[in-house]
Amino acid sequence: MSDPLDRELERWKRETLSDAVAKVPERPERRVTASGRPVDTVYLPRNLSNAAACAAYLEQIGFPGEYPFTRGVQPSMYRSRFWTMRQYAGFGSAEETNRRFRYLLDHGQTGLSVAFDLPTQIGYDSDHALAAGEVGKVGVAIDTLADMEALFDAIPLDRVSTSMTINAPAAVLWAMYLAVGAKQGVAADRLTGTIQNDMLKEYMARGTYIFPPAPSLRITTDIFAYGAEHAPRFNTISVSGYHIREAGSTAAQEVGFTLADGIAYVEAARRAGLDVDRFAPRVAFFFGAMTDLFEEVGKFRAARRLWARIMKERFGAKDPRSCTLRFHTQTCGATLTAQQVDNNVVRVTLQALAAVLGGTQSLHTNSRDEALALPTEASVQLALRTQQVIAHESGAALTADPLAGSYYVEKLTDEIEAEARELIARIDEMGGMVRALERRYPQSEIEKSAFAYQQEIERGRRVIVGVNQYVAKDETQPAILTVDAEAARRQVARLHKVRAERDPKAVTRTLDAIEQIAGSEQNLMPAILDAVRAYASVGEICDRLRGVFGEHEEGST
């Protein structure tokens, strides 16, 4: 007698798997366990008692690559393609960061991820008073297109995808990327990558805001509209739970608040007249991975299922790609300890494994020394090797969603989905995420969770190895990376040189146009592209926008 799911499995192979594998064939290496046992693409529950049990399975869990995507967004998951190994990097000048990028690509990294310094992220040029001490510190300093050209020198943008952690000035930095692509002869519709472009979590957890929420959302939807038309392969937003988790939220809060942000973006885009199925396939997500492997796997699965249901039930999405939650993962930096730094390699391995078992599309693994400073080259290489060992040696990439059917993981998945759903309902009652942020609802919920977590550590109820137990005496810190202090002065000199050599009339004309369009309802992207091509700086463009939109201010307590 055949198993009730056998017929479904045949249907899935015929309707879903075969097309996907025709597009991206499975990798050629043998898919066998360490002892030579063949491994299937997917494993299913056996001997379900009746048709009702079978239907319940399909409703909640189903098949990889099919709604509700609990088991992953790709039918064959990592059997066809590993996740993109994408280390977040940037420091000092564009030239130094370009060297780090090429080092990573030479060592087998498969995508780029740009870290910008804080002045760039907040729209100040490197010679601004508020940039003092910060230029090139947590990322690369980018003032004008000249810096962006140096950043991607000899890196073919048609062959590498680039993720950029940029939010308030996302339109400006993305315009620069499009302009560099054009100079390399790569049209916008062939460029791939992601811009973070997620302002709501900046007010909630990350802090690099410039403008108030309403104009910020307008810029976001301008980017969506421009991308849908001109750069359809570029992810125009990465809705980010990572920073919410890093600020101290629980797993369910990370999912609930992130998807509530996602809902706010979809609603804003619809208000701006965009059709859901036109932009939703370009919405990506970004989560953290903590060391609690099972809870994290449940979290990723819950997020995927809940987003699929929201897109279908709430927004009536018809394109299955609109319902797929594709996500990048970074291992959680707040779990790194300054004590016994090599222990961090073990933490990062567990966190990375959680991301892979949870079905991530790309992954950054933190380096062991990041509680001390930016990572050294050797530490970054070890972090990348950690991903490569998981990919090639652990067996986690051999079959889709290997932990499905674990009583524990399925229960965690259900619970996290239910709790996240409640948080979203609460935010809906408040009138949406922008209103909830004004009432400081998510902020105070995150603060409560962060305080409780830290108290558990302080009281010894939660053990952090090397910090509150198994403490070593007389530790010496390893050698760390220091950013060349001269880099900031060189960056300012370069900015002044660009300002002296560019056509001042073109700069004034394009900046005036930005100001005028900012006050209208037209899309800002074409005007911003004109300005960056004229070598107007990030600070100059943002200053014009500040003049029209004003600035967001958080009060003291």
Place this chain on the structure above:
Amino acid sequence: MKDGGPKRILIGKVGLDGHDRGAKFIVRALRDAGYEVIYTGIRRTPEQIVRTAVDEDVDAIGLSLLSGAHNELFERVVELLKAERARDVVLFAGGTIPDQDIPHLEALGFRRIFTPGTPLSEILSALADELASAPATPDEAAT
């Protein structure tokens, strides 16, 4: 009034980084320990920090910074405090600050630098000691 009442502490996020999980934890823990605490919020300039410290007549300032800009920005805070003749304020700091930078910051006048993983109990007892041994204010010294 400085005398008699609880000591007043300003917790300041100086510079552009938005990492305030640690700062917020310290704010709440210090309040629970009986201090009056003023938290500046994120992205404050050295000028704003010192202005608030003077206006609020604080006994101590704790600066939090995770972007690596501590050498430049902490030095600026110290300069401005000197200009305000507020040298008696107890200065401490926390964040991602490498060991190699600590002697420089101590030379500037920072009494304690609390790096990641420092137990709260150690921070509270160190602060209590520093506040107890703080020199008299210039006004009192003059009389």
